[in-house]
Amino acid sequence: MTALLVAAVGITLLGVVGVVWGAAIFSLLTGAGDAAHVALYVAAVVVGPVAELMAVQGVTALQRSRLRTIAGIDIPVGSRTAERKPWPLGPWLSASIWRQVAFHLLSVGIGVAAGVVAVCWLAPVIAVTYLIVGAPSGAPAAVSCAGALAMLFAAPWLARQVAVADQTLARALLGPSQSEEFALRLESLAKSRAAIVAATDTERRRIERDLHDGAQQRLVSLAMRLGLARARFSDVPEPIEQVIAEAHEEALLALSEVREFIRGLHPAVLNDRGLNAALSGLAARAPLPVRLTVDMAQSAAPGVEAVAYFIVSEAITNVVKHAQATQAEVTVASDGSLLRIAISDNGVGGAKLGGPGASDGGTGLMGLMQRAASVDGTLTIDSPPGGPTVITAELPCES
Amino acid sequence: MRIVIAEDSALLRDGLTRLLSGGEFEVVAAVADAEQLLRAVAELQPDLAVLDVRMPPGFTDEGIKAALVIRRQFPDIALLVLSQYVEESYATDLLSEATNAVGYLLKDRVAHVNDFLDAVRRVAAGGTALDPEVVAQLLVRRKDDPMSSLTPREQQVLRLMAEGRSNGGIVEVLKVSPSAVEKYVTNIFAKLDLPPISTDHRRVLAVLKYLGA
Secondary structure, three states: OHHHHHHHHHHHHHHHHHHHHHHHHHHHHOOOOOHHHHHHHHHHHHHHHHHHHHHHHHHHHHHHHHHHHHHOOOOOOOOOHHHHOOOOOHHHHOHHHHHHHHHHHHHHHHHHHHHHHHHHHHHHHHHHHHHHHOOOOOOOHHHHHHHHHHHHHHHHHHHHHHHHHHHHHHHHHOOOOHHHHHHHHHHHHHHHHHHHHHHHHHHHHHHHHHHHHHHHHHHHHHHHHHHHHHHHOOOOOHHHHHHHHHHHHHHHHHHHHHHHHHHHHOOHHHHHHOHHHHHHHHHHHOOOOEEEEEEEOOOOOHHHHHHHHHHHHHHHHHHHHHHOOOOEEEEEEEOOOEEEEEEEEOOOOOOOOOOOOOOOOOOOHHHHHHHHHOOOOEEEEEOOOOOOEEEEEEEEOOO | OEEEEEOOOHHHHHHHHHHOOEOOEEEEEEEOOHHHHHHHHHHHOOOEEEEEOOOOOOOOOHHHHHHHHHHHHOOOOEEEEEEOOOOHHHHHHHHHHOOOOEEEEEHHHHHOHHHHHHHHHHHHOOOEEEOHHHHHHHHHOOOOOHHHHOOHHHHHHHHHHHHOOOHHHHHHHHOOOHHHHHHHHHHHHHHOOOOOOOOHHHHHHHHHHHHOO
16 A cells, blocks of 8 residues: 555656646747746746656655565665766766656556555455445345455465565666666775775785884894804804804894895885885895886875885896896886886796686786786786796776 | 984894993983984984984884984084885985985994994094995986996995995905005096096095986
8 A cells, every 4th residue: 555655646746747847848839928927937947857856866765765664675776876967957867767767657557556455455345345235236245255255365466466566666677777786896896806905005014014113123133232242252262153153144144034025025115205216125136137217207006006016026026036137127107197017127038927817837927917907907928938028017096 | 432322122222222332432322212312412412323214103214304304403413324124215315415424224234243333433434334235226226327337346346435435445345455446446437427536525425426316
């Protein structure tokens, strides 16, 4: 019954607004009479679409709340693109509004069907009334009773069918369309991916900070004390001097390994001064000569810079491990919207990249490609046998 | 030599204090952040301030900023900046204010006690001590590769000059004769088109300027 009621209210509202608008246009076209009438009609024509839009959206909200309270189902709201289009006519260009209008028209049918269900439930009462007051058509009592019973038995089934039809229609027309659903899905995937990338970034910074405050300071202190011992106790027996010297060298090695590890992970200077400043250290510490050219008018988003840094760092590691190169070149350029990174070497080439999930011979190139993809970037590898190898990455500056 | 130390790690602060105590050195204050450092420097007027880059509250480049403030207020106080990482961009900031009596070294260098104390003396005497890694970082950014025209030995000498070493210091590191070092230096200046310079300090200046610091 509520379905019938809401549908009736809805369609009346839409109908009245629609008729008033249509009548106003008609009156204007057929000659409107005095200025006051013209003004009134023009106002009606202008306000009409807006009022109708509000009516459609209002009735939709009403239907949604009906379905929520009565049937207990929540119809997801589609993308908000319709609402975002410029008023007053913009929203009318979106399919979503027209789907809502279609629902409101069809809901009249559903309402009527709900009315039939109600009559079915009441059939015995009607039959009994007829028996007492006498049926107007003069049908035999047995036929009335049998009909009433049949209608009563049919009522639950009919009610279920009407409810199913109602909900199916509502889902199909009030809920998001398939393309809207994909858009919503994409939006939520993009959001969760960005959150994961940001979380990884934060985690790297935390690890860097922890190591800096903890292990690194201790190792510096240890190396310093051993250095002090080595410098001050030069007159101890040779074996002791040798043990101290070895311990000192070990401590220094551990210290430089920890620093190297952090360099590859997330150097503090990257947070502090950005990609441009951070790359100097990377290039200078490579075991082969690396020429660095950076041309960045402005910095990219921190997450994107972290990915760019990681790509350069890993690519240089690859050159050192696999390329048998004697020199490498890193070029970074940004036009404010796209960050272009190229790492080239004069090595033997032949670096391969398998398809998704394929092995790339342990070069880690797949990982690089995935890191680039994590910020909607691309990475290409040009490495003919005999070289040279050029790795190019393009990352959007905003993530 | 009166020294003020600023280092937020208590362990390293103690270590540095021990290292720089005795003999010609005297630690007059050891503090944990830049604010206390500026106060101690103003009050005690030391000969040298040894300071960490990353200190509270922001843990980024407080040490570099504090060093620049000290240099502007008290140009006579020598500055030795230490860090877990040395970065060419920090070095450029530091050197923009002045290249005399300034040092920027990786904390690891502290562990080579005698070399470190040499660097401390050099900076306190008005010289320069740049970490070899900073010099390497300056070199990767040169568009025309300055190294390509130099022999490997000359490249070594250029790096040592950029670190702030005198001829004597270079002789000691490379274990060659003083006249050989002089010859290398002359060759480098000729090849890089730099005017010949006699004093150590002005020589360092010319090399750093050439490297773009």
